[in-house]
Amino acid sequence: MPGAIYAEGLVKTFGDVRALDGVDLDVPEGTVLGLLGPNGAGKTTAVRCLTTLLRPDSGKAVVAGLDVLRQPNEVRRSIGLSGQFAAVDEYLTGRENLQMVGQLYQMKGRAAKARAAELLEQFHLSDAADRPTKTYSGGMRRRLDLAAALVVSPPVMFMDEPTTGLDPRNRQELWEVIKQLVAGGTTLLLTTQYLEEADHLAHDIAVVDHGRVIARGTSDQLKARTGGERVEVVVHERDRIATASEVLAGFGKGSTTVEEHTRKLTVPVTGGAKLLAEVIRELDTRGIEIDDIGLRRPTLDDVFLSLTGHLAEMADEANGSADDAGHEQEKETAK
Amino acid sequence: MSAATDAAPVTAPGNPIGQSVRDSLVIARRNLIRMTRIPEMVLFGIIQPVMFVILFTYVFGGSIKVGSTTDSDVYKDFLMAGIFAQTVTFATAGSAAGIADDMQKGLVDRFRSLPMARGAVLTGRTVADLVQTSITLLVLAIVALLVGWRTGSAEPTNIGRVLAGFGLLLLLGYAFTWIGALIGLSVRTPEAATSGGIIWLFPVTFVSNAFVDPTQMTPWLRHVAEWNPFSAVVQACRELFGNPGVVQSDAWPMQHPVWATLTYSIVIVLIFRTLAVRKYRRAAG
Numbered sequence: 217m218p219g220a221i222y223a224e225g226l227v228k229t230f231g232d233v234r235a236l237d238g239v240d241l242d243v244p245e246g247t248v249l250g251l252l253g254p255n256g257a258g259k260t261t262a263v264r265c266l267t268t269l270l271r272p273d274s275g276k277a278v279v280a281g282l283d284v285l286r287q288p289n290e291v292r293r294s295i296g297l298s299g300q301f302a303a304v305d306e307y308l309t310g311r312e313n314l315q316m317v318g319q320l321y322q323m324k325g326r327a328a329k330a331r332a333a334e335l336l337e338q339f340h341l342s343d344a345a346d347r348p349t350k351t352y353s354g355g356m357r358r359r360l361d362l363a364a365a366l367v368v369s370p371p372v373m374f375m376d377e378p379t380t381g382l383d384p385r386n387r388q389e390l391w392e393v394i395k396q397l398v399a400g401g402t403t404l405l406l407t408t409q410y411l412e413e414a415d416h417l418a419h420d421i422a423v424v425d426h427g428r429v430i431a432r433g434t435s436d437q438l439k440a441r442t443g444g445e446r447v448e449v450v451v452h453e454r455d456r457i458a459t460a461s462e463v464l465a466g467f468g469k470g471s472t473t474v475e476e477h478t479r480k481l482t483v484p485v486t487g488g489a490k491l492l493a494e495v496i497r498e499l500d501t502r503g504i505e506i507d508d509i510g511l512r513r514p515t516l517d518d519v520f521l522s523l524t525g526h527l528a529e530m531a532d533e534a535n536g537s538a539d540d541a542g543h544e545q546e547k548e549t550a551k
Numbered sequence: 552m553s554a555a556t557d558a559a560p561v562t563a564p565g566n567p568i569g570q571s572v573r574d575s576l577v578i579a580r581r582n583l584i585r586m587t588r589i590p591e592m593v594l595f596g597i598i599q600p601v602m603f604v605i606l607f608t609y610v611f612g613g614s615i616k617v618g619s620t621t622d623s624d625v626y627k628d629f630l631m632a633g634i635f636a637q638t639v640t641f642a643t644a645g646s647a648a649g650i651a652d653d654m655q656k657g658l659v660d661r662f663r664s665l666p667m668a669r670g671a672v673l674t675g676r677t678v679a680d681l682v683q684t685s686i687t688l689l690v691l692a693i694v695a696l697l698v699g700w701r702t703g704s705a706e707p708t709n710i711g712r713v714l715a716g717f718g719l720l721l722l723l724g725y726a727f728t729w730i731g732a733l734i735g736l737s738v739r740t741p742e743a744a745t746s747g748g749i750i751w752l753f754p755v756t757f758v759s760n761a762f763v764d765p766t767q768m769t770p771w772l773r774h775v776a777e778w779n780p781f782s783a784v785v786q787a788c789r790e791l792f793g794n795p796g797v798v799q800s801d802a803w804p805m806q807h808p809v810w811a812t813l814t815y816s817i818v819i820v821l822i823f824r825t826l827a828v829r830k831y832r833r834a835a836g
Contacts, residue, residue: 264660267664268663268664269660269663269664271833289666290666292665292666292668293665295664297660297661297664300657303656303658303660303661304658304661305581305585306656307584307585307588307589307659308581308585308588308791312581312584316577316581317579317665319573319574319577319665320577320662320665320667321665321666321667322572322666322667348588364661421717496797548616
């Protein structure tokens with residue numbers, strides 16, 4: 217039996233670009249699938265096809281047991297959509313936005329009003345409920361956006377990059393909200409550029425590149441394929457690179473890569489924090505001064521590099537995704 | 552997305568027409584709330600035509616010939632129908648910009664993912680614009696009266712006929728907002744929609760009987776002017792208001808301007824609503 221979200225051979229072309237090049241997906245009821253990939257991989261196009269916003273050139277899609285192409289209006293009754301492209305009205309208050317969405321889901325005026333109040337409470341927006349959403353912070357807007365997708369408690373939810381552009385605290389907060397939602401039994405398809413996010417929220421991950429699913433599995437399975445952890449060292453003096461490289465070779469589970477101009481050495485390892493401590497001690501014993509050292513877990517870039525042989529290009533988009541990628545890197549190093 | 556499934560959803564509560572009306576009203580209400588939150592937009596929408604009335608009256612008044620006279624009082628009475636008509640058609644730009652803005656901000660995607668009537672987002676917008684146009688027109692009529700515009704100055708008329716004139720103005724204005732809706736869905740940014748929504752209106756409003764007598768134009772331009780829907784409503788208003796400047800011509804729309812305005816309005820709504828709703832359903836944000 218197909219899952220709550222099922223797609224087979226979805227193809228969508230825009231001119232010469234094959235945005236979707238035969239995507240297959242199967243999300244069992246009550247689980248979360250993370251669609252992971254860089255900008256332009258086809259994640260958003262896939263979500264738009266599954267949520268009736270875009271008609272695929274070919275292929276089959278079933279959501280909540282309904283044929284997306286033949287019963288679009290019935291599908292719309294059973295889904296909630298939130299994320300980078302489904303917005304709220306910035307001149308309406310939070311309450312007005314939710315009431316409007318409720319009414320457009322064909323709820324009666326009074327029911328829509330009651331549901332709006334309930335959601336505002338649940339998403340900690342009661343204090344700001346009667347302010348135009350223009351005045352909301354980025355995090356508050358995303359929460360309201362999510363609330364709007366939940367007005368009728370749909371059995372199937374789609375979230376397109378729900379945390380892109382949010383600061384780490386707001387991202388964390390939104391993750392909690394999403395976790396609660398999933399605990400309630402909602403089936404969720406979530407797109408993200410961040411492995412960390414998929415890691416936190418998704419049962420299964422499908423990696424998308426150039427309109428195709430190039431790998432799927434749990435977060436651990438994907439990381440294992442990528443080669444696990446690495447130690448990354450930045451030495452203070454360029455002429456100590458060779459010595460440092462020798463030290464790392466002693467601990468590494470593979471060859472060390474060296475970036476001369478940044479004085480950065482990277483080596484795959486197993487053994488976590490304990491091993492990191494040993495590396496530091498050894499470098500110290502040899503008198504190698506270091507500027508930075510960290511244990512890095514695989515990032516999206518690493519997964520991509522190992523899966524496709526090319527780097528995930530974090531194209532500059534409206535939200536400054538490139539900055540976010542940098543941010544991610546920083547946090548990983550700090551761990 | 553076949554028409555059949557959209558028109559008669561299996562599990563839809565109530566009938567499709569009822570839903571369409573309800574959804575359109577929800578969207579109209581939303582757009583009216585927005586107007587109260589951005590009052591400067593409504594204000595500029597009023598100031599612009601008021602400025603036209605004042606500039607035309609005091610700058611051109613006395614130097615433009617209406618019939619055989621250059622009397623500035625006659626000119627005022629001649630002018631207003633044209634200014635009113637121009638005002639209602641310029642609302643097109645507002646509709647275009649509003650819909651382009653909704654597209655750009657992702658609101659159209661939000662609406663399209665909801666189980667709502669397909670045409671409601673556009674209908675709601677045009678209805679809200681009609682409300683705004685009515686307010687603008689009311690203020691404008693008061694200003695026109697203040698600067699000396701009088702109904703019944705050339706032919707006798709009555710309040711019913713005057714109101715019918717304003718009704719026709721709003722009807723044609725409403726029809727034009729559907730052209731604006733299509734423009735709004737066809738461009739990439741609200742800025743482009745604003746200029747795209749207005750540029751084509753200059754020839755439409757000037758190649759007409761609004762500001763000059765078309766019988767003075769070269770023959771081909773004269774034909775265009777006489778068959779221009781915009782001229783029909785201006786002619787209808789001058790007749791109904793009892794104002795001077797009614798064009799003497801054999802062209803059908805000039806002979807039967809009220810029927811012409813009604814026909815043009817219905818045809819414009821039918822064509823552009825169909826095109827706009829089709830475009831909306833395929834809209835890519």
